[in-house]
Amino acid sequence: MEDSNSQEPEFSRRRMLGMAAAIGGTQFAQMLFGSTSAQAQTPASSAGGGKPMRIAVVAQQMSAQSDQRSWAGFQQWLKKAGLDKTWQIKQTDAKGDPGQLVSQIEDAITAKSDAILVLYGTLTAAKSALDHLTASKIPFFSLDSGWQAPAIADITSNNYAMSAQTSQFMIDTLLAQGKTKANMCAVIANFHHGTRKRGKVMKTALTENEWITMKNERVIQYSGFYEATQNTVNDWLTTYGKDLDVIWCPWDEPAMAAAEVVASRGMQDKIMVIGHDGHPTALDRMRKPNYPLVCTTAQAFEVWGAYTGWLINEIVAKGGDAKKLVPVPTVEFPAPLLVRGVNIPAPGEPTYNAKDLYYIYRDRAVAGM
Structure with missing residues (x-):
């Protein structure tokens, strides 16, 4: 365990993500997860025993694969x-209820947690809880919830970029296929900022591809989405x-529901389905x-959870400068x-x-340069 008074190297978010690009996803994940081969160089592994901390983790919908993987x-x-x-760690589940999410955040504030982490929360509906969080000065972090003050950081992917990639691949x-005219239908989910x-x-x-x-x-909505998607695609x-x-x-997950219906009609060679997230069940x-x-996009849900742990340790436990570690929230x-x-990755x-x-x-x- 390091001496808490010793001078620590400064690790910024920019440097960490630069390291990810330089050394590749596998090694970067090993660093975050503290694997043996990376122990000497990983900030996470320097935590040692650490000081006692009480962390509240509030999940919007723990039944969702994204919540489970990040947790x-x-x-x-x-x-x-x-x-x-x-x-x-006290982990609670709002089971998809924004009101329960607010209540569980309030409970974590009342319990005087050392830090609060919300997973995939509907924070736009949690203004009162966020106001109380601001007043409490408890360090607050979120995963894929859409940044809302007073969060130090919201860990996520660039949802604009993901859709740009899949949309361009669809068009290409x-x-x-030689199409000069094409038709499509879309399942839309407005309940989450990312979707x-x-x-x-x-x-x-599509505005640039009017053909x-x-x-x-x-x-x-999230509730009953699988059956709703299957029924809708059947109608289409x-x-x-x-x-x-x-x-x-x-x-x-709705993409898998759509794909099942397409395959059941024997139309898999005629109709393609586009998805996002890269869940293992879909990749299988x-x-x-x-x-x-x-096609889909592979979000690093597990790495988000690991990186949030690293941030909480560096900022809350060690007293690191949040503005340097998280230059943009x-x-x-x-x-x-x-x-x-x-x-597609191997099984x-x-x-x-x-x-x-x-x-x-x-x-x-x-390789040829």
Whole structure:
């Protein structure tokens, strides 16, 4: 364990993300998770025993794969850093209820937690709790909740960029098929800032590609989304089936629901499905050569959880300068574009180790320079 009075090297967010780009996803993840091979150089592993901390972790919807994966990454980092015995973690689940989320944040404030972390919260509906957080001066962090004051950081991906990638791939694929006219339908999710942004970017891309017609769209809520998507896609295939080319989905789970319906109709060679997130269950299915879901983006949910643990340790436990460690409050990790039959990670390989389709192209060129 380091002497708390010794001078520590300064690690900024910019430097950490620069390191990620320089050494690759696998090694960077090893550093965050404190693997043996990286112990000597990782800030996380320098935590040692650490000082006792009481951390409140409030999940919007722990049944969601994203919440589960980020929580697993946080716990993995905690254990590898040697802090699982000295940090007391109270984890609660709002079960999708914004009112419960507010109540659980308020409870964490009342309990005088040393830090509060919200996973995938609807913070736009939590103004009263955020006001109380500001007054309490308890350090506050969030994951993919859309930055809201007084959060020190919101850890996420660039949702605009993710949708730009999948939308461009969709357009390029249609062009490669020789299409001069194409039709699509879209499942829209406005309840979360990330999925809402993805839908808006997709529609912006269509304004530059007017040969693609949006035949219909359906706005879904999280509750019952799988069945709602399946019923909707069934209706679309009945109405537009012979003319439909694409079904766009805001994240992988409704994309899997859509893909199931497309496959059940024997239309997997006619209609492609677009997804986002890179969940392992979706990737397992995308390893099949004719699965309708053709592309997604791999968000580093586990790494988000690990990096949040690192930030809490550096800022709250060690007293590091938050403004230097988090120069801008939205901390965005890369989300590689994954394409069926091209760069889907091997079974069991963490999705945060995946290499973006276009980085594969770049590396081919660089290898010959």
